Amino acid sequence: MYSFINIKHLFQAKKMKMSVAVPLLAAALFLSLILCVGLGPVKVAPVSTAKIILSYIPGMENIVGHTWTQLDENIVRGLRFPRVLLGLIVGASLAVTGVTMQVLVRNQLADPFILGVSSGAAAAATLGMLFGVFSFLGTYSLSISAFAGSAITIIFVYIISLVRGRINITQLLLSGVAIAMIMDGVTRIITLSAPNALGLHNATFWMSGSLAGARWAYLTLPFAVLIVCIAVLMVNYRTLNLLLLGDESAGALGVNVRRMQKTLILLASLMAGTTIAVSGTIGFVGLMVPHFSRLLVGADHKRVLPVSALLGGIFVVWVDVAARTLLAPEELPVGILTAIIGGPIFIFLLKRKTGGA
Numbered sequence: 001m002y003s004f005i006n007i008k009h010l011f012q013a014k015k016m017k018m019s020v021a022v023p024l025l026a027a028a029l030f031l032s033l034i035l036c037v038g039l040g041p042v043k044v045a046p047v048s049t050a051k052i053i054l055s056y057i058p059g060m061e062n063i064v065g066h067t068w069t070q071l072d073e074n075i076v077r078g079l080r081f082p083r084v085l086l087g088l089i090v091g092a093s094l095a096v097t098g099v100t101m102q103v104l105v106r107n108q109l110a111d112p113f114i115l116g117v118s119s120g121a122a123a124a125a126t127l128g129m130l131f132g133v134f135s136f137l138g139t140y141s142l143s144i145s146a147f148a149g150s151a152i153t154i155i156f157v158y159i160i161s162l163v164r165g166r167i168n169i170t171q172l173l174l175s176g177v178a179i180a181m182i183m184d185g186v187t188r189i190i191t192l193s194a195p196n197a198l199g200l201h202n203a204t205f206w207m208s209g210s211l212a213g214a215r216w217a218y219l220t221l222p223f224a225v226l227i228v229c230i231a232v233l234m235v236n237y238r239t240l241n242l243l244l245l246g247d248e249s250a251g252a253l254g255v256n257v258r259r260m261q262k263t264l265i266l267l268a269s270l271m272a273g274t275t276i277a278v279s280g281t282i283g284f285v286g287l288m289v290p291h292f293s294r295l296l297v298g299a300d301h302k303r304v305l306p307v308s309a310l311l312g313g314i315f316v317v318w319v320d321v322a323a324r325t326l327l328a329p330e331e332l333p334v335g336i337l338t339a340i341i342g343g344p345i346f347i348f349l350l351k352r353k354t355g356g357a
Helices: 004-012 018-038 046-054 070-105 117-131 135-161 169-192 197-207 220-235 237-243 247-252 257-279 285-297 301-325 334-354
Strands: none
Touching: 018 046, 018 070, 018 285, 018 301, 046 070, 070 169, 070 220, 070 237, 070 257, 070 285, 070 301, 117 135, 117 169, 117 197, 117 257, 135 169, 135 257, 169 197, 220 237, 220 257, 220 301, 237 247, 237 257, 237 301, 247 257, 285 301, 285 334, 301 334
16 A cells, blocks of 8 residues: 555655656667567568568658568568567556556556456457357457457446445455456366367467467557557546545545546556457566556656556567567467566566665
8 A cells, every 4th residue: 555655755766767768668669679570480680670661651662672582571561560569569558557457456566457357358268269159250259259258347346346336446356356266267167168179278378378369450459449548547647646645635635536446447447358358368567567667767657657658568579579489489378478587577676676685
């Protein structure tokens, strides 16, 4: 739980300036984009990657010299570029969702999946993958069913958390845990009833988080949701800062706490639901990245939100590179690697921050 003294200390502590942090992270993001698109079992030179990407820009195709092979273009354009862009969007969405949930419950241990959205999505997705229940939805049956599962779950959690017409944060968290356990039980029943081993393997791999199924068509919705949600949060960054003081204090300072809580639940659910729908469950990003952002720029959400989005995107993209290269041509689930790689880094940062290392 935050206190006024802690918040005041965090806001006043000397941190990296935004004028330095954002350009550095933006440059790192651009460099990561170029390098990660070229990395894989078949490598593409960074110069060729940059030229291929620039050639997509209207008017640039005649300026950039055509020095790459058709194979390079097929790899970049058809396989890796949409995958890396999806990784950027997924990482940014998870990080911003983590910030949103931590403000909502005023607890830095909150993550994007604390309300059970991932469990609901997993139950619906496995039902579709193993038994073809949602096959009538066509090509996007997996993403649509996962989003529907997460949406239904958050509606149940929201209804249960209402006490006399107001959201009770404690009841919100407990109902999220309870619904998540129920959905996990349903998922286990579905997987134990799997008609074939291949379907079970695919379902397990998806639930562990992966960007392997990235397509250009998958980018539009999560990107649009991310932009809209970040815009709403940035407009209300002062309100987010005040919410850390507690409901009573924030209300006394003019914040409509009830309306803002509903807004935060809606935004977090939209971002988490659309993200899970295209990538499965990729954990730890929404927990770790907001902490790292606060260590860099302090606790003011005007700085935390954009920095978290940039850091989250960079982190997921590089973890995905490791996922597709460590055991090439086989792939590892991204969600497993985020925990294995991110956990030690997070512990190191905590110990360094507290002077324990």
